[in-house]
Every structure is written in C-alpha cells, then in structure tokens.
Amino acid sequence: MEGGSSSSGGGRKITVSPRPCCGRRVVANKRPRRGGSVDGFVNSVKKLQRREISSNRDRGFNMSDAQERFRNILLQEEYDTHDPKGPSSVVLPFLRKRSKIIEIVAAQDIVFALAQSGVCAAFSRGKTNERICFLNVSPDEVIRSLFYNKNNDSLITVSVYASDSYSSLKCRSTGIEYIRRVKPDAGFALFESESLKWPGFVEFDDVNGKVLTYSAQDSIYKVFDLKNYTMLYCISDKNVQEIKISPGIMLLIFAKATSHVPLKILSIEDGTVLKSFNHLLHRNKKVDFIEQFNEKLLVKQENENLQILDVRTFELTEVSRSEFMTPSAFIFLYENQLFLTFRNRTVAVWNFRGELVTSFEDHLLWHPECNTNNIYITSDQDLIISYCKADSDDSLSEGNAGSINVSNILTGKCLAKIRASNSSPMVNECSSGDNCSSSACNSRNRKHVSKIRSKVAEALEDITALFYDEERNEIYTGNRLGLVHVWSN
Template sequence: MEARPRPSGVRRVTAKKRPRPDASSNSARKLQRREIAAFPERTFAASTTRERFRNIQLQEEFDTYDPKENSSLLPYLRKRSEIIEIVGARDIIFALSQLGVCAAFSRVKNQRICFLNGSPDEVIRSLFYNKNNDSLITVSVYGSENFSALRCRTTRIEYIRRGKPDAGFPLFETESLRWPGFVEFDDVNGKVLTYSAQDSTYKVFDLKNYTLLYTISDKDVQEIKISPGIMLLIYSRKKGYIPLEILSIEDGKRLKSFRHLLHRNKKIDFIEQFNEKLLVKQDGENLQILDVTNSKITEVSSNEFVTPSAFIFLYEMQLFLTFRNRSVSVWNFRGELVTSFEDHLLWHPDCNTNSIYITSNQDLIISYCKAEPDDPSSEDNACSINISEILTGKCMAKIKAGNLCKQKSSKFLCTPLEALGDITSLYYDEEREEIITGNHQGLIHVWSN
C-alpha cells in the first residue's frame, strides 16, 4: 500500500517489485454524505458524545493468528504480525495483518468466520468495502508473480458470512497492474481508477458493476487526483509552469485546461484538487489556493502553512485536515486555520492514518494519542484513544488507563491496559457504536459502553 496523502474516500494501492513487510496503508476513512447538524444542536451533540464514550470497556478479543488454519500458507505468512487495516461491514469485522493475512470475524457469533487468503502464496495488500453492492474487494500480490502484479477480487459479504470466501470472482483481469501500476477506489464518486504502466493507460470503471466507462491514454500525464465530480490531470512539468486539465468523472469529458505558473528550480511539494480549489505548494514557497473558476489565487505564508505529511478532505464541510509531527489542524479554503486540537497529540510520529477515524457526518475525529508533554498527571508513555470535535478542537471523551484499571480480563490474552498500550490500527463502527483496535500481536479488541 503506497502511503501518501490522498483525499478522504479515495484509496490507492500501488504495485511493488517485492513485498514490503513494513509497508503501511494510508487508510483515510470513507465518508458518507450527510447533512451537518445545525449550530444550536451542537451542545446536545457534545453531551451525547460524552455519554456514548463515558464507560467504555474492553468487550471482546479476536485473534488473526491460527497456526492450524494457516499451515498451508508460505512460512513467513504463518507468523504473528501487527494489524495494519480494519474494515467493518455490517456485523463483520475484517482485519489485515502487515504480512498480508486477512481474517473475518462475526460480531453476532463473536468468533472468527474464515481467512480470506485463497492460495498459499497470496499476500493481501489492502481491503475495500464496496457498499454499492455489499461486497469486499481484496487487492493482492502473489509469489508466483514475484509479488509485482496487483490482483483484485470481489466477494459478497453474505458469502463471507457463510464461511465461503472463495465464492467471489476476480476483477480487472484484462488490466496489467504491474509496478508502477495501481488501482484506486473512489467511494465518493463510485468509481475505480486503474493505471497500466505498460502502455501508460488510465481506465475508469463503475464501482457498482465494474463496467469500463472510458480510457485516458497519454504518456505526458504524471498524476491524476480525484475530487467529487471531477478529476485533475497533472501533466509533465514545463519550464516555468505545469499543464493541468480538469475532466468530468462521469464521462471523461474535458471541462477546463490551464497552466499554473511555478517558481523555476523549486520542487513541487504537492498539488491537490478539492472541487474548484487547487492547492499548490513548492519547496520554501507560500501555499497557493487557486480557484479554477475565476483564476483567483489566495496565498498562505510558508511560515503559517508548513507542508504536511498527509491530508484528509472533509467534503461536506468544505474543510481539510493536515497531519504533521503528531499534530492535526483544520483549514478552510480561504487559507485560514480553523482549529488546532487540544489534547490530541497523535501516538504515531509518521501520522499513520490507520489509527485515525473520521465519523461519517464529519463532526468527530477518533485517534490513538499520547499524553501531552506538559501534562503533569500522565506518564511519559501514557496513551489513550481520544474523541475530539472537529469544528472546535475540544476533546469530548477519552479512553485512558485510569478508566480500565478495575476491569477484569481473565478471558483475554491481553489485559485492557495492554490492549490500550499497543494499538496499530483503529476503526469505529458507527452503527454498533464500537471502537475496534488491532495490535502488534495480530489481536483485535472491541471496545464499547
């Protein structure tokens, strides 16, 4: 999984020449379109949020490691490894380990249903829940192909629930997704983008039925960014400018072509598209926010806006989150800092978005955090799961060691304190109001009130 800043609702998987055991997935969470609550209701929402997370306890534990079940896999796949991705689909929890083993668990029966690895040399790289047809898409590489070609497969959730993961079928078999090819799932627009490096061809498929919609063949296209309703094509850089083109995501028709002027001999930190706004940042230069409808440019000082490690775009709120050096900030497209979060220092220094979840109505961010350096009541390595309000930056609730000390845990391999102290991936099931975490041992923990 290529760790890179991508808009929320978009997930890209890039083929590699060989498996990377330390690769992390940039699994920014999928966002559904819902109306944001009006301001007078926020006080009530805050109180219900605190109540919802007030007495969270460790309720269940699942294990992705099973030497008997995995005895047919390649030797290095049989080891315990950390959980890098958790995906929820109704009453099913899917957990993917760093080594590429994926297991499905039932929250109704509270037991493991099956493993999804279909062959001994299959290494699953990423998961995507397709809510359009209630199925799970797995993206894998195989030892027989030197782990260099991506293979996609879709399986109905109902088949997985019955313990029949082999009842699915392959996708995009005609595409050559060898390195540096990729496949990208766009949940917001309901599209799939593939890139075949062999012939420099991009293809867009319908996520509902996987039919081919159109093809883009141009060797000068260096990158494609997806935003609601549109795609931004970034062409090879020229002297003093970069050619850009905006296409309709539905039919690929050209909507606008233009050039954006650049400072010579300065590398481009990033180019991101969000609806009609284009964000461009060069090394040591100000952030430029271009409105492509009228060519108006807003600049933000490089002292105020430092190049982040990752973005998450909040489509409904017309805001975006930036992640840098364990901190999270919220910006608007006028270049103004909207929120700096209180008591929300991320645990992972690389801003790994696997341990971050944004709720579907975009009001809360749930993250794995560490104690602030100036907090006298916490130990140096104190950790917690923090629930904060995005618009205000206020910490609404926190799951920390002090809340878990009295809980008995004889039925679990990990005590609640051990489970809290070792989190590598985090997911929030909004329907069941459960926080699900994974750790370095390949264990899954379910937390709820």
C-alpha cells in the same frame, strides 16, 4: 512529485512509498521484501472506510450526545489474527508468523483485520462472536488491502502472489453473505484484463462510486463503475504524472515544464475535459504537492507560500510559508468546506481562505509520522477519533500505552478519552445470565467467559490500526501482536 501525502475525503488509497494521493490506491511493489514476504506498508493517508461526506443538512452537532456516546466505552472483546497453523490453504511460511495489524474494516456484523504479513481474518460480532475464517484462499496469496463496497455488499481484497513474484495486483470481490457462511472462496476476480504491475495501481473512490486503474505497461488509466465494474472510459497520455479525484471531477497533473505545470479538469462521469490551464511555478523549486478540492487548487513548492487557486475565477490566495508548512497528510472535509492537515503529531483545521480554523487542545498523535490508519473521521465530519499520546500524569499509561481520543473537529475540544486510568479492569467471567448484554452469554444462565487476555493498559500499547463502527458505536483497534480489541459500552 514527491511530498506530503493526502486524502480527498472518500475512497481508498494505499501506496508503497510516501507520495501525494487521494482516495484509496494500492500500488504494485517493485520487488518482494527480503525473506520473500511483501511489506504491506500503509502510506500516510486517511484510513477511511464508508466515510464519504454526509448529505444530511440538519446534522447539528450536539456535544453532550457525543460525550454520552463515548462515556462508558470499555474493553469488551479480544480477537487474535494469528494461528500457528495459519489458514489451511497457506504454504508461505511468513504468513504463519505473528505480525501487526495494518488495516481494520467493519461491514455489518463482521470485522475484518489485515496483518502486515498478508493474512486477513474475519471475526463475527454477532451470535458466535469469534473468528469466522481467513480470507486467503490461495496457497501463495498475500493480501495487501481491503475495501468494503457498500454498493453490492461485498469485500474487495487486493492481493499479490508468490507465483507472480509479488509484482502484480489482483482484485477479488466476495459477498459479505458468503464470508458469513464461511465461503471466502466464493468470490470472483475483478479487472482481469488489466496489467497492474509496478508502477500500476488500482484506486477505489467511494464518493463518486468509481474505480481507477493504471496499467504502466501501456500507460493507460481506466475508470470503472464501482456498482457493476463496467469500464466507462480510458485516458491514454504518457505525460500524465498523477491523477487526483474530487467529487464529480478528476485533476490530471502533467509533466512539469520549466516555469509551469499543465493541468486538466475532467468530469469523472464520462471523462469530458471541463478545463485546461497552466499553473505558473517558481523555477527550479521542488513541488511539495498539488491538490484539488472541488473548485480549489492547492499548490505548494519547497520554501514557498501555499497557493490556493479558484479554478473558476482564477482568484489566487497565498498563505505565508511560515504559517502553513508542508503537512505529511491531508483530509478534505467536503461538506464543511474545510481540510485537516497533519504535521509533527499535531492536527489542524483550515478553510480555503487560508485561515487556521481549529487547533486541537488535547490530540497529540502517537505516531511521529502521520499514520492515518490510526485516525477515523465520522461521516458527519464532526468527530475525529485517533490514537494519541497519553497524559504525562497518567500513572497507568507507562511504557507504550497511549490513549484513544475523541475530539470535536470544529472546536478542537477533547470530548472523551479511553485510557488505562479511566477504564475499569476486565472481569474474566460473569454470572448474570439473562441480564448480560454480551453476545457470549446465552439465555440459560451459563457463565460468560471472556476471551480477553490483555489488560486495558496492554490493549492500549502499540496500536497500529483503528476503526470506528458508527452503527454499532464500537471502536476496533489492532496492535503489533496481531490482536484486535473491541471497545464498546
């Protein structure tokens, strides 16, 4: 079932071709890219890391607080993932080439940036404020994706290798403390017993604390505990076409019959079947997507109305196809009982009665396809931070310069915007000594020499990845040149 991609609100999934999905999934390639490298293409899914739904019930949104939080954010630092010599262990020539950033993850005081070439670099936001190391520890390793496992404070890398013709995924867990000590090779392999060749995959689900793997060789899905990587149970059924994960449950979608699709809902804890049923379909109509959101099932066929089915009562709600057109991506907001849709650079908020809740007043996404690597949803689900098209009257945002927009999800109001025209020019050095807040300054009145080579307008050009560190109140962006910029106040 090809169609709009989606994300269920927590976890990590990457695919190599557009498809319905949830969480975070990494799929083995069919074949290496021309020229020997592997395309780290990121599908239109939510770029969420440590963003599962907040259980805080008294998180009343304060618009003025949010505006103040982002009011004085400026360009502060610049990091470069490119090293002409490349990681010392690397022998693959394409890993030494400059390429765009496709993924950014922050954990504690370390920022990880993954380039499309497969090189991953770690940068310190602490005292040293510089590149710590590369995470490629094998001469032929191409890193495809990153996942921060907060359960054991480690970074999981998912890689392919030239020696294996880039056909099989390999996972490795490395403690953040080892990376901080410049020991990226101190990690250990995960899921070694699994054959993760095309179309096999691994999916990390942060909300439920689970890992889902699929071995195409024997058509077996396995569920592991994300805390200790213990295998919990397996699902062996060749008729399963797709699995969608929601809090506490999994939806099994089976091969489509002539006029219906068989479905099963399982407990994600032990695999117990909670409900089995068939959903009627229009004959000879392509299925755009089937999505599970708690007790709500969303089904959309080509040129048909959106169907919202309550799987407990089987009450059916339909939304006119003229009102709800197939989006390129979803983001489900569990706590708010809402979901975001992305289509043609626009974002909209819906409820499960099929009603449009919010249209954003000033949030036109930069990328025509929904590249949700450039979108961040805060853990309280009150803010969306995106890379957007700049205002037409912004004279300093000519060419490829966009803006970073912060908007209220519930009202659609734009609360803050980082753009070339409202950002102060960077000063190359300061002499404030003890008064300087930058970690590059020390207590002996030595000058703080900025490493920033880009102008603000240049840093806002061709942003290919975005991450917001909620604890540090810093935004990290990566661009097509492999540069990472830090925006903070």
